[in-house]
Amino acid sequence: MKDERPRTKERVKVTLWTLIVPPTTWAAHFLFSYLWAAISCAKVGKFATFPTLFVVGTVIALIVIAASGWIAWRQSRVPGDAPPHQDSTDVDRLRFLAVSTMLLAGLSFVAVIYTALPVVFIGNCR
Amino acid sequence: MRWQREATGTRVRLRRLAATAILLITGCNRHQSALAPFGAEADDTLSLTIVLASGAAVIALGVVLLVWNASRAREHALSESGGLRLVLWAGAIFPTVVLTVLLLFALPAMRPLPESDADLRIQVEGEQFWWRVRYAPPGAAPLMAANEVRVPVGRTVVFELTATDVIHSFWIPGLAGKMDMIPGRTNQLVVRATKPGTFRGVCTEFCGLSHALMAFDVIAMEPAAFDAWLAEARRTERASSGRGAQAFDRRGCGACHAIAGTPHHAVIGPDLTHYSERLTLGAGILEPTVANTAAFIRDPSAFKPGARMPAYAAMPQAEAEAIARYLKGAP
Known part of the structure; x- marks a missing residue:
């Protein structure tokens, strides 16, 4: 019997929540950078040769942003009418958010x- | 006639432009300018400034050409999709690439110079409205000074900067960037002078009435000459007898000022042991002649509004001159 559930990448949808993910991640990374530099300089007294924690944090932030960008890119390719997408319809809202x-x-x-x-x-x- | 009026208008405008340019040119100098560097960090800052200014000029010219081209284009010659493509490339992708390149170019220059414990440390404390200077060479006795900073050319020097009353800022434009002097905190500024000469530094954080009158002389010396000067300055001792020395004593100058070799070791005002060598009086504001020094002693606030030193208006001119001559090196 064929699985009727849609595949994961077809289930994800951009919403207002997806929209705020990239700037929120940017803000969180910004705060993380300052906190990381202040705490590691205060605790260790000198700069790490290779800042592992900072690199990991930055890579995670980039992956989260890239993932929401990828979801948005997929949604922006949903077939529909030509721009401008400014009507109060589901398709236009989706394309605008995307x-x-x-x-x-x-x-x-x-x-x-x-x-x-x-x-x-x-x-x-x- | 109309063309005559236009020609006159152009001439007036040109004359105004020339007058403004002349006014601005008076600010040009070689002793207190980031455009005339004598230090490693200021050299980097100057090249960065030149690259940025030229780049900005090229981009501004490009934008002007685009606007000129667009305003002269025939109707329907430009398409909306072409415009959007231009916005994407020239408005988003190009600036991102340019800013990334600039960041990669500028960041290494922001890295502080490497320093070690073997480097000369000069502790400078900002006070309203003068500079307390203490040379702390590694493995040798320190030297107290004021309102003048000497640095050896080619050697790394670590400035340790702090303040006692309010926030000041230490800036020698030709040597390096500025650094704040904050009460209760010591900031480090690592510099390396690249050529000898006499320069000037200033306070760049508003600190009170005489903020604009708070400057200091900077003398970059060949390393051997610097070592000889430091050794000699550390040995300097002044006589505590003689008319000027007695007047200095009697008037209570020693309650605030120190002079090596005399019983005066106070640390409230500037150390006056090496006053005779100084290039300026009152932290970079006056020529240190006997007449100026005497006038300053009798009424410091006339030259430096808000200065902490009290006026000695009742002191006879002859006595003030005797103290001035003593400070200038007379026995």
């Missing part, structure tokens, strides 16, 4: 990288 999420994911992805680069390059507690 495109917005995609743009926010792009912005947040770049922003997380910009936040992480100084840690890699400056590598100093002063």
